[in-house]
Amino acid sequence: MKRSFKRISAIFIIAAILPAASCKKDYTDPSTVRDDLALSSPQAVTGIAVGLQKKYATNRAGTYYNLVAANGFTTFELRLLNVGNLPENQLNTGGGSVDGTNTILLNVWSASNKIVFDANNVISYAQKLTDKGYASGLLAYTSIFKALSIGTMSMFWPEVPEGIGQNVGFIDRKEGFKQAIALLDEAIAAVNANAISPAFLTNIPAGIDIPNTLLALKARYALYIGDYTQALATADKVDLTKKSVFNFDPVFLNPIFETATSTNNVFQPLDSTLGLPVGIQPDLSDKRVPFYTTLNTTIAPRYRINGFGAANLAPIPIYLPGEMLLIKAECYARQHDVDNGLKTLNLVVTKQASADIFGVGAGLPEITGPINENDLLVQIYRNRCIELFMSGLKLEDMRRFDRPLTERKRNLFPYPFAERDNNPNTPKDPDF
Template identity: 60%
Template sequence: MKNKNIKIIMLAALLSVTLLQLSCKKDYTDPTRATEDQVFSSAKGLTGAVVGLQRVYTLGRASTLYNLITINGLTTNELIVVNTGNTAEVQLAAGGTLVDGNHSMLTTYWTTCNKAVYDADLVITNANNLSDKNYASGLIAYASIFKAMSIADMAQFWEKVPVGTGTNVTFIDRVEGFKKAIAVIDNAITTITVNTISSSFISSVPAGIDIGNTLNALKARYSLYAGLYTQALAAANAVTLSIKSTFNFDALSLNPIFEVATSTNNVVQPKDSTLGLVPALAPSLTDGRILFYTSINPTVAPRYRINGFGNGVATAIPVYLPGEITLIKAECYARSNDSTNSKTFLNAVITKTAAADPFGVGANQPPINSFGSYAALLDEIYKQRCIELFMSGQKLEDMRRFARPTTERKRNLMPYPLRERDNNPNTPADPPF
C-alpha cells in the first residue's frame, strides 16, 4: 500500500512541479498543468509538491545536487574533466574569467535553487491552512529542508543571494543568506515540536530523510558557516550520529553522480589520491577514506575513479555525514579556544574505523597527540573536513573560511547568470575572482 501511495504522490509531483524558469522574476504558470490553487489546496497536492522538490534537488544532470557536487569539485580541484567536449565542466576546471554569466551549469543551479525556494514557500504557506496539523507539520518541515538547503547552496557560490522570490527581488549578503536558511530551519523545528509529524505523512514521501536529525544537522552546518559557533555546537549535539539521513535512489530514479559521471567515464572523475588537497595536507596513503571515495582502473585512463556515494545506480547519498557533525564540534571548540575538546573530537574522526561509521567512512589512522599550534590545529580540521566530506559540495566554503590561498581554487565566488541580470535590475556586480 505504501508503494502504491508513493506512486500516486510521485505522479502528483510531476503534475505540480514546473522547472527551470531562468530568473528571480518568477512566473511559473503553465496552462497545460494543474493550477497552483488545485495543487496547493489539498494534503495530496502539497505532498506531491514536496516530493517534486526532492526530485528537482536530486535527480539528473540538471539537479541541484549534481551541480553542487560537480561545480564545487571542479572549482576546488577535487575533480578533473575526462572529456574536453564537456564545455561547462572544462570552463569550471580552468576557472577565472572562463566562468562567466553564460555558464550553463551555474545558470541551471541558480534556477533550480530559486525554483525550490518558490515552491517551498507555497507549500509552507498552504500547509498552515490544513486541518490536520500533524500532517501539515511534516509538509512544513520537509519543504523547509529543501528551502534551507537551496538558500544556503546559493550562498556557498555567490556573494549575495536573493532575499526571496518575485519580481525584481533584492539581494542580501551571503552570510545573511546562511542566517536566513537557519531561520527557515528554526521555524520547522518549532513546528514539529508543537505538532509531531504524523505517520501518514512519513509513509507518503520517499524513505531516507530523517527529518528531525536533518534539521539539526543543517542548522549546525549553516551556523558554522555563519560564524555562530555556540549555536552550531548546540545543534550538532542535538544530532543522533547513529541515524542515517539520505537521498535514496533506485533503478528508475538514478543516483545522479553515477548516472552522469561514474557509469560513463565521460564527464568528471577524482583527481587522484590527494583528494584535491595540496601535498602538505594530503591524506596518508593508508587512510581508509581514499579507497572509500576512489577506486583504481589500472588499464583505462583516468586511473582514479569515483567510488563512495557515486558508485552505483541505487547508492544513497547522505544529506550529511556523522563525521561532518563530529568535525563541526571540533571546529566550534577550536574557534572558542578550547583546544582540549577540539582535539578529542578531531581525533574521533582521525581514528574512526569504517565499521564504526554508519556509512562505512573511516580513516583508521593513529591519533595525533600534539598539533603544535592553534594554526596547525585549524589546518588539521580543514584537512579532515576535505577528506571526510569529499565530493559533498562543501569544500569551496571551507577554503574561504580557513583562508586557504586563492591559488588552491579556480574561483572564489561565481558570476551571476546573465539571464538573471537581464531580468532583474537589482542583480549585484560580479566578483572579480
C-alpha cells in the same frame, strides 16, 4: 514498505504542471493550473513537496549534481575527462573563463530559485492545515529543501535573492545563511510542538530523517556564519546513529553515477590526494581514500569515483556523522578550547569504517599534542576535505579557513546571464 519516487509518480504530475522556473522569479503562467487548484489537498501539496526532492537530488539539471561538479572542478577535487563538455571545462579552467553562460551554474541558480518558490507555496498551505501532525511533517520536509537551496546559493554567490518575485532585491550571502537558519528553526519548533504523523511519512520517499536533518543543516549554516556556540550546541543534538539520505530507484538514478561514473566522460577524482596540496594530503594509510576512490588499472583515468557515486541506486547522505564531529571540533578550536577540539577531531581521525553508519572511517592513529590552535584548524580543514570529499562543501571551507587563492580556481561565481538580463538588481560579478 519501501517508498520511492516511482511510487508517487502520479502525484508528480501535479508538481510538473506547476509553472516552470524562470530567472525573473515570476513563476506565474496563465497556461498552467491555477495555484488554488494545484494546492487543493494535502495529498496534492505533498506531491509538490516531493517534487522539491526530485528537483534537488536527481538528474543532471538538479541542484546536487551541479553543486558537486562546480565545487569539485573549482577546488581541484575533480579531473575533467572531455574538454568538449564546455561548462565543465570553464569551471576546470577557472578564473575569467567562468562567465554567465555557464549552464552548470545556471542549473544551480534556477533549480534553487524554483525550489524556494514551490516551497513557499507548500509552507503557506501547511500553516493552514488543521491536522497539525501532517502539517509539521509537510512544513519540516519542505523546509529542508528550501534551506538547502538558500544555503547552496549562499555558498556560490556573494549576494543571493532576498525572496521571490520580479526584479527581486539581493542580500549578502551571510544573510542568506541566516535566512536558512531561521527557516530551520521554525521547522524544528513545528516538529517539537506536533510530532510528524505517520500518514505524512508514508507519502514521501523513504530515507530522510527529518528531525536530525533539520538539526544537522542548522549546525552547518551556523558554523558558516561564525556562530560557534549555536553550531556546537546544535551539532551535539544530532543522533549520529541515524542515517538521512536521498534514495534513488530505477527511474530516478543517483545523479553522480548516471552522469559521471557510468559514462567515464565527464569527471573522475583527480587522484589519491583528493586535490589537497603537499603538507595536508591524505595519509597513505587513510582508509577514506579507497572509500571515495577506486582504481582502474587498464583504462584511463586510473582513479575512479567510488563511495556515494559508485552505483546507480547508491543513496547519497544529506550529512555525514563525521561532518557533525568536525563541526564540533572546529567550534571548540575557534573558541580557543584546543584540548576538546583535538579530542573531538581524533574521533574522526581514529574512526573505523565499521563504527560509522556509512562506512566512512580513516582508521588512523590519533593526533597527539601538544598542538597549537592554528595547527589544529589546519588538521580540521584537512579532515573536512577528506571526510566530506565530493560533497560540494569544500569551496566554502576554503574561504572560511583562509586557504591561499592558488588552491582554488575561483572564490565566488558570476551570476547567470539569464538572471542579469531579466533583473536590473543583479549585483556586480565577483572579480575572482
